[in-house]
Amino acid sequence: MATFFMFGKYTADAIKEISIDRTQQAVAEIRKLGGEMTAMHALLGEYDLLFCVSLPGVEDAIKASVALQKLTGISFSSCPAVTVEAFDQLMAK
Numbered sequence: 001m002a003t004f005f006m007f008g009k010y011t012a013d014a015i016k017e018i019s020i021d022r023t024q025q026a027v028a029e030i031r032k033l034g035g036e037m038t039a040m041h042a043l044l045g046e047y048d049l050l051f052c053v054s055l056p057g058v059e060d061a062i063k064a065s066v067a068l069q070k071l072t073g074i075s076f077s078s079c080p081a082v083t084v085e086a087f088d089q090l091m092a093k
Contacts, residue, residue, distance in 0.1 A: 001035070001054040003081045004061045006068070008049030014073035022072060026051075029067045033060045049074065052081075 027037045035055035043050055055061050058080065065076045082090070 006051040
């Protein structure tokens with residue numbers, strides 16, 4: 001499984017629909033793609049949300065980004081991530 005950080009930005013309409021139910025639906029979308037939502041945070045600044053998800057690969061991250069936007073109206077920018085330990089090992093090769 002690969003780790004992705006998904007940075008979300010609310011639209012005016014998406015803000016009006018904030019709910020626990022929609023959050024649960026977003027988690028279910030990630031599960032449908034064979035993934036797991038490992039953390040969710042609300043942010044201040046350039047982005048409104050940060051989801052940390054584990055997904056099988058990049059293609060699944062693209063599917064998740066589009067599926068979540070369709071479901072919520074929130075646009076997402078997704079970035080692959082590795083731990084610093086894994087990064088150090090990659091750079092040592």
